[in-house]
Amino acid sequence: MFSGNASRELAEDIAICLRSQLGKRVLDKYPDTETRVEVHENVRGADTFIIQSIARPVNDSIMEVILMADALKRASAYRITAVIPYFAYARQDRKVKPRVPISAKLMADLLCASGIDRVLTMDLHAAQIQGFFDLPVDNLYASPVFLPYIREHFSDNLVVVAPDAGGVPRARAYVDHLHAELALIDKRRDEPGKARAISIVGEVSGKRAVILDDMVDTGGTLVEAAKALEKNGASEVHAICTHPVLSGPAVQRLKDAPIESLVFTDTLPLPTEAEGVAKIKVLSTATLFCKAIHSIHFEESISSLFELRH
Secondary structure, three states: OEEOHHHHHHHHHHHHHOOOOOOOEEEEEOOOOOEEEEEOOOOOOOEEEEEOOOOOOHHHHHHHHHHHHHHHHHOOOOEEEEEEOOOOOOOOOOOOOOOOOOHHHHHHHHHHHOOOOEEEEEOOOOHHHHHHOOOOEEEEOOHHHHHHHHHHHOOOOEEEEEOOHHHHHHHHHHHHHHOOEEEEEEEEEEEOOEEEEEEEEOOOOOOEEEEEEEEEOOOHHHHHHHHHHHHOOOOEEEEEEEEEOOOOOHHHHHHHOOOOEEEEEOOOOOOHHHOOOOOEEEEOOHHHHHHHHHHHHOOOOOHHHHOOOO
8 A cells, every 4th residue: 555645644554454564656846847757566466545635735636646656557457446535526517508627527537547446535526526436436335434424423313414405415325324304505606616595494402403415615504504594593503514625715614604523534634724713523434445455455345335324
């Protein structure tokens, strides 16, 4: 296993879970800022894994993945699996207006061309992105991490809230296992990064509301949802989101928002300004990725990891 610079801590946790060690490599920059990669392990005939979220700086993270993959391929690795806990560009999965790229498809093409044989990721923003690849893609869910936490902390009078129509299938799956109520925020997005809640579908008055989403970027959608829930009488508002992208004003917005707690996973490192914020808690995904990597290496089924746990 090899780690990129964006996911070193998570990669080390996965290695500990597997009772293994990360492979030695050099991953830095030349004076002209080109990415420099050297693999200092014999990988001939080896089953190799590159652990790297596409985190800030996003384009540097992409280059690290594809250059490491090319280095491993040219060193005669038997198989190369890219473990990408957070897959950037996933929101650009279609043409929403003329003369724009389908960036998620181009990302898939880059990874395939670099020599990668398989991709392991978590909570893709759009599940259909798996079809952009001409190789196997395993899209894990964060539910085995989140469900026990929700049961422990929000066991009664719970309503699970989808922040938009696209999040309804995810929220409904949780509702079925938690025996909770479901609500939906009807929102409008006037421009990228700016959303406003219009109305709430479902009963939230007097209930403990848990907003469920796959990521928080600038925080606009989440904050508007929290304000709408508070306005409609929710007794508590909490949020559980897989990927803490947290761009621009997000951290300050979340500090000021009527949200009592905000839970993320460690698919992305928290920005410095988010560290120590009392309402933010991070749960580990290392065990989940450990199980998936173990199963892939030993050619075992990983379908059980895609199921919401009772």
